[in-house]
Amino acid sequence: MDRLVYTAMTGAKHILEQQATNSHNLANATTTGFRAQLDSFRAVPVVGADIPTRAFVVDATVGTDFSVGSMQMTGRELDVAIQGKGWLAVEKPDGSEAYTRAGSLKLSENGVLQTLSGLNIVGDGGPITVPPDVSVTIAKDGTISTVPVTGNLNSVQVIGRLKLVNPPEENLVRGDDGLFKTKDNSVPDADAAVTVAGGTLEGSNVNVVDSMVTMINLGRQFEMQMRLLQNAENNETKATQIIALS
Structure with a gap:
């Protein structure tokens, strides 16, 4: 159960960080010579003898889009x-x-x-x-x-x-x-x-249309992570009820 919580919790956290980066790019869409910032993430196992199957998401790199602007x-x-x-x-x-x-x-x-x-x-x-x-x-x-x-x-x-x-x-x-x-x-x-x-x-190399689409997609992904956390909570509640009955 807690494996799902680890994944969804850290996933939601880093989606918020991606949203902040995307918003920063959008805010600089008209800034002269601006280079868009890029984020990438990867899954890392939690270190510990009793939790070898747990994993969480970390920010792998904070890169830059070096393409030329208009x-x-x-x-x-x-x-x-x-x-x-x-x-x-x-x-x-x-x-x-x-x-x-x-x-x-x-x-x-x-x-x-x-x-x-x-x-x-x-x-x-x-x-x-x-x-x-x-x-x-x-x-x-x-x-x-x-x-x-x-x-x-x-x-x-x-x-x-x-x-x-x-x-x-x-x-x-x-x-x-x-x-x-x-x-x-x-x-x-x-x-x-x-x-x-x-x-x-x-001009800036930020593509406003792509950034707006990314913002919508990140919002949907965050909602999905929240639903996963709710499902984990519901599953835990049901499991507790079953154990109590037995």
Whole structure:
């Protein structure tokens, strides 16, 4: 009897966790460069001499869907989208390097190129500073050029280059801040094969329709687990009555 309780109880618990993950994905369906989170589960036997046939469900892995999202033209000079595989390197507050696909950039009060959340963009030689009164162009290879908006309009100056990397996806893990980092804390070198598209942003790779269908299916699965628990309770009640009669 209790074998059914173990399975149904832990199954219901992890269905709720899956529902939370799915809701998180849906909430980020319009977040630039977002990568959907994936959950997978497996059955594990309960360790003990007297309970070798009991099992419960555990979260096997928390993975990531690395498929590319849709491209959206914005025309904004500080918007970039990674084409195909690859990542944009940013500097976290603790000085470590992290990676993102969100290419909506801005300039700080001091002209430093940053993400919208205020993290410095990593260039070939560190943070990239843009002088005032210039228009910015980001080339396909990540090279950043400026042209004065007044004076000599033909004076093109290269001020830096985005650090574009492409570490193995199996070596990437999502942090609590939504940024990715390498599992072994290594710092990958810039990859010349990674290219960007200027004036474009990559949307989230979350499929809203699939996520809504998944939410409905998870709700039905949770109801099924609850019915199993009710059946186990009813069976226990009937068994107790039979024992009492005998």
